[in-house]
Amino acid sequence: xSIDRRIAPKFxxxxxxxxxxxxxxQLDNGIQVHLMQAGSQEVAKLDFLFPAGSIQAxxxxxxxxxxxxxxxxxxxxxxxxxxxxxxxxxxxIGQQAQFHHSIVTLVTLSHFLPQTLELLExxxxxxxxxxxxxxxxxxxxxxxYLIESDKVKTLATRAFTQNLYGKEHPYGNYLxxxxxEQITREDVIDFHKKAYIPKGTHIIxxxxxxxxxxxxxxxHFGQEWHSTSPLPDLLxxxxxxxxxxxxxxxxGALQSAIKMGVPLFNKQHSDFHGMxxxxxxxxxxxxxxxxxxxxxxxxxxxxxxxxxxxxxHAGFLIISSDVKAENRELxxxxxxxxxxxxxxxxxxxxxLQLVKNFLIGDMIRNFDGPFATSDNYRGLIDLNLTPxxxxxxxxxxxxxxxxxLQQLAQKYFKEEALITVVAGx
Amino acid sequence: MINIQxxxxxxxxxxxxxVDKSTPLAAVNVLYNxxxxxxxxxxxxxxxxxxxxxxxxxxxxxxxxAPLQMVGGDNNAWTNCDITNYYLTLPAANLxxxxxxxxxxxxxxxxxxxxxxxxxKVVIEEFKQRYLNQPYGDIPLLLSPLAYKVHPYQxxxxxxxxxxxxxxxxxxxxxxxxxxxxxxxxxxxxSGNVDPDKVFVLAQKWFGDIPYRELAQNNIPAxxxxxxxxxxxxxxxxxxNMIQKVYHxxxxxxxxxxxxxxxxxxxxxxxxxxxxxxxxxxxxxxSEVNAYISGDHDPGLFTVMGRLLPNTTLEQAExxxxxxxxxxxxxxxxxxxxxxxxNKVESSLVFSEISFLNKAMNxxxxxxxxxxxxxxxxxxxxxxxxxxxxxxxxxxxxxxTNCSTLYYRSSQ
Numbered sequence: 001x002s003i004d005r006r007i008a009p010k011f012x013x014x015x016x017x018x019x020x021x022x023x024x025x026q027l028d029n030g031i032q033v034h035l036m037q038a039g040s041q042e043v044a045k046l047d048f049l050f051p052a053g054s055i056q057a058x059x060x061x062x063x064x065x066x067x068x069x070x071x072x073x074x075x076x077x078x079x080x081x082x083x084x085x086x087x088x089x090x091x092x093i094g095q096q097a098q099f100h101h102s103i104v105t106l107v108t109l110s111h112f113l114p115q116t117l118e119l120l121e122x123x124x125x126x127x128x129x130x131x132x133x134x135x136x137x138x139x140x141x142x143x144x145y146l147i148e149s150d151k152v153k154t155l156a157t158r159a160f161t162q163n164l165y166g167k168e169h170p171y172g173n174y175l176x177x178x179x180x181e182q183i184t185r186e187d188v189i190d191f192h193k194k195a196y197i198p199k200g201t202h203i204i205x206x207x208x209x210x211x212x213x214x215x216x217x218x219x220h221f222g223q224e225w226h227s228t229s230p231l232p233d234l235l236x237x238x239x240x241x242x243x244x245x246x247x248x249x250x251x252g253a254l255q256s257a258i259k260m261g262v263p264l265f266n267k268q269h270s271d272f273h274g275m276x277x278x279x280x281x282x283x284x285x286x287x288x289x290x291x292x293x294x295x296x297x298x299x300x301x302x303x304x305x306x307x308x309x310x311x312x313h314a315g316f317l318i319i320s321s322d323v324k325a326e327n328r329e330l331x332x333x334x335x336x337x338x339x340x341x342x343x344x345x346x347x348x349x350x351x352l353q354l355v356k357n358f359l360i361g362d363m364i365r366n367f368d369g370p371f372a373t374s375d376n377y378r379g380l381i382d383l384n385l386t387p388x389x390x391x392x393x394x395x396x397x398x399x400x401x402x403x404x405l406q407q408l409a410q411k412y413f414k415e416e417a418l419i420t421v422v423a424g425x
Numbered sequence: 426m427i428n429i430q431x432x433x434x435x436x437x438x439x440x441x442x443x444v445d446k447s448t449p450l451a452a453v454n455v456l457y458n459x460x461x462x463x464x465x466x467x468x469x470x471x472x473x474x475x476x477x478x479x480x481x482x483x484x485x486x487x488x489x490x491a492p493l494q495m496v497g498g499d500n501n502a503w504t505n506c507d508i509t510n511y512y513l514t515l516p517a518a519n520l521x522x523x524x525x526x527x528x529x530x531x532x533x534x535x536x537x538x539x540x541x542x543x544x545x546k547v548v549i550e551e552f553k554q555r556y557l558n559q560p561y562g563d564i565p566l567l568l569s570p571l572a573y574k575v576h577p578y579q580x581x582x583x584x585x586x587x588x589x590x591x592x593x594x595x596x597x598x599x600x601x602x603x604x605x606x607x608x609x610x611x612x613x614x615x616s617g618n619v620d621p622d623k624v625f626v627l628a629q630k631w632f633g634d635i636p637y638r639e640l641a642q643n644n645i646p647a648x649x650x651x652x653x654x655x656x657x658x659x660x661x662x663x664x665x666n667m668i669q670k671v672y673h674x675x676x677x678x679x680x681x682x683x684x685x686x687x688x689x690x691x692x693x694x695x696x697x698x699x700x701x702x703x704x705x706x707x708x709x710x711x712s713e714v715n716a717y718i719s720g721d722h723d724p725g726l727f728t729v730m731g732r733l734l735p736n737t738t739l740e741q742a743e744x745x746x747x748x749x750x751x752x753x754x755x756x757x758x759x760x761x762x763x764x765x766x767x768n769k770v771e772s773s774l775v776f777s778e779i780s781f782l783n784k785a786m787n788x789x790x791x792x793x794x795x796x797x798x799x800x801x802x803x804x805x806x807x808x809x810x811x812x813x814x815x816x817x818x819x820x821x822x823x824x825x826t827n828c829s830t831l832y833y834r835s836s837q
Contacts, residue, residue: 002634003630003631005484005485005486005525005528005529005532006485006486008486008492008522008525009519009521009522009524009525010521011495011496011518011519011521011522012516012518012519013496013497014516038447039447039779040445040447041775041776041778041779042775043775043776043779071696079706080697080702080706082696083695083696083697083701083702084697084765086695086696086697087694087695087696087697087698087765087768087769088697088761088764088765088768089768089772090768090769090770090771090772090773091772107776108772109772109775136705136706136709139709139712139734140705140712140713143664143665143712143713143732143734143735144712146664146665147560147561147663147664147665149664150560150662150663150664151559151560152558252662253558254553254557254558255550255553255554255558285494285499286490286494286499286500287490287491287494295543295547296543297543298543298546299542299543299544299545299546299547299550300546300550301547301550302547302548302550302551302554302555303554322550322553322554322558323550324550324553353495354491354494354495355494357494357495357496357497358494358495358497358498358499360497361494361496361497361498361499361515361516362497362499364449364450364497364516365450365499365514368448368449368450369447369448369779371779
């Protein structure tokens with residue numbers, strides 16, 4: 001049987017979205033637990049979200065050094081002993097400070113959950129933050145900061161966020177070498193005491209943690225170990241008027257990093273879902289307008305993309321690309337052309353259908369299994385959003401029209417709102 | 426235990442299927458047995474450039490990406506010194522679209538001057554973005570030719586120099602395609618929510634009539650045993666000094682692969698590993714250290730590297746690394762330490778079996794190197810490693826005459 005290879009096979013689209021069930025319950029002290037129990041491997045992942053982000057710390061580096069320092073020694077175990085135990089159980093503990101939370105992640109074989117949770121309790125409640133360990137962390141972090149400062153991409157990103165949020169607010173990502181000298185052991189101990197507390201803490205569990213989960217969590221984290229309330233959020237300034245164009249020179253750079261964008265809003269805004277879809281058309285997937293024009297037609301760059309960054313109290317859309325200096329003006333011009341096209345012309349039905357189908361597939365990928373689901377669900381905690389948020393997005397995705405998307409482009413991609421930062425030559 | 430079903434088509438295409446009903450998706454992974462080691466010394470970077478061209482349209486389908494996106498799919502590819510691997514995921518109900526797209530580009534590319542012209546520029550920008558305009562980015566360009574004098578691993582996958590990419594012609598492209606891209610030089614692996622019988626029917630339908638092709642003769646020269654310590658020192662505008670030491674080891678299919686891998690784990694897998702504890706925590710010489718093996722199909726490299734803290738000299742750093750390597754080459758590791766690295770390998774293998782896409786990639790690799798079923802013996806092979814074997818391997822590997830050292834000095 002000969003086949004006609006020019007004709008695409010028939011395909012199906014789905015108009016339903018199924019989210020794994022998310023069970024929530026409270027520990028004895030009120031800590032909120034969110035459980036996504038599924039998967040064929042006997043593995044569990046637990047994310048502890050403490051109200052210990054940089055926005056609560058209100059001093060550069062404090063939240064990240066505190067978070068990293070947790071596992072460097074406790075009243076009962078040295079840092080080396082902690083590491084030995086984690087590795088012996090074949091487990092993984094990750095620590096990252098974000099703007100609104102510090103997250104401690106445990107990934108473990110389920111049958112080691114009793115041992116690894118005991119270890120985690122020790123790390124979270126009884127760290128000693130020895131000066132030597134703090135120095136080691138600061139030295140490492142300082143070197144990483146300097147290396148990052150050598151990259152045009154990083155220089156442009158920092159300039160972009162400083163432009164929007166200023167140098168005083170954590171959202172601005174402003175850090176100087178002097179900040180590394182300002183962190184004291186007392187700061188760290190004090191911040192730990194005030195921020196690693198039951199109130200405002202969430203635990204997101206995914207995988208197959210076993211039937212003893214609630215009991216184990218209550219045993220190690222269910223008692224009242226501090227009764228204080230979380231530190232207040234430092235709100236971003238509202239009086240900043242960003243510069244329209246910024247250039248950050250970098251001697252000897254072979255490429256210029258472009259960051260172009262517009263200020264937006266957080267996830268709760270009624271236009272947010274629509275903007276996510278518009279962003280996909282613009283630069284959110286491989287077939288996007290920007291990728292097609294600037295990479296696939298003109299070969300100006302290895303990659304160009306756009307995405308929407310949201311925080312609890314703000315958000316923005318940003319377009320990123322690295323191009324050689326000679327191509328910089330052409331790339332900027334073409335990005336502007338693409339934004340103008342979105343304002344001036346409705347998206348064709350064919351393109352809209354393609355983007356919708358791609359995003360439906362993407363939704364299925366992003367929520368495939370307990371671990372992927374928990375990664376996405378984690379982003380809702382800051383704003384106390386329920387999982388229904390994802391169904392709402394799906395509903396907007398299915399129904400949005402090219403007319404509505406054009407209106408969004410006209411509303412938010414205004415020429416006067418665009419901010420352009422270039423770092424390099 | 427990973428379930429596996431297999432079938433080979435008459436044109437030589439090996440088809441591997443793994444069923445994972447926990448996902449609504451399916452993965453189609455096509456691995457071609459060609460990498461940068463198959464390039465000519467004056468035309469390097471070609472296998473990777475070619476990977477880009479594989480997305481520029483095929484004989485009967487003008488665009489690869491759009492039809493896949495239309496059915497909710499996504500895709501990507503990567504190239505290394507041995508293989509080029511293409512993968513896509515899509516809702517399982519639309520599996521046939523993946524077969525249609527992948528089979529047409531195996532059948533024949535649309536060799537277009539325009540696509541070549543654009544992708545040459547894209548890859549040159551990639552070369553700059555990842556290797557030249559990035560602190561420490563040029564290390565692979567420096568170390569590969571130091572460690573290899575004869576074998577094509579002497580150039581990294583991105584290529585020796587930008588000029589080689591600039592000079593690629595459409596004739597080169599056509600020749601490369603017909604001498605390496607063939608059903609008899611590929612493995613197709615499908616995983617996810619699929620029915621193996623249906624997969625075999627689809628494989629026959631879409632790939633069955635692609636002709637068997639005579640492949641280029643691969644006369645890849647073996648790297649002779651290194652007999653002298655090699656050293657290279659460069660100065661770059663970076664914030665911190667870095668040291669890298671690379672030692673020749675065996676190939677992925679050698680019996681001692683598992684021993685060498687565990688040796689690297691003892692040194693650097695996890696926060697309790699020796700180099701982290703000794704060099705970063707206790708002696709405070711480095712901000713970061715690592716040790717890993719390449720796992721290449723031909724004899725590869727064992728890399729030990731570290732980024733120095735401001736008060737450490739490169740000479741001090743090398744001495745401290747050497748002391749750790751001497752220790753592991755003279756004193757057998759303890760039973761506890763051996764058990765620890767084995768536990769860690771075992772849990773890593775369990776974690777790696779969560780993703781159906783990951784499984785598809787791994788199964789294709791195992792099938793290429795031997796048979797897909799070998800993936801289920803991995804744990805046992807690691808468990809069988811003894812501390813005596815690790816000691817022996819350390820002694821044989823960490824000889825000064827087997828080593829190439831790079832001092833990457835900061836000019837700041």
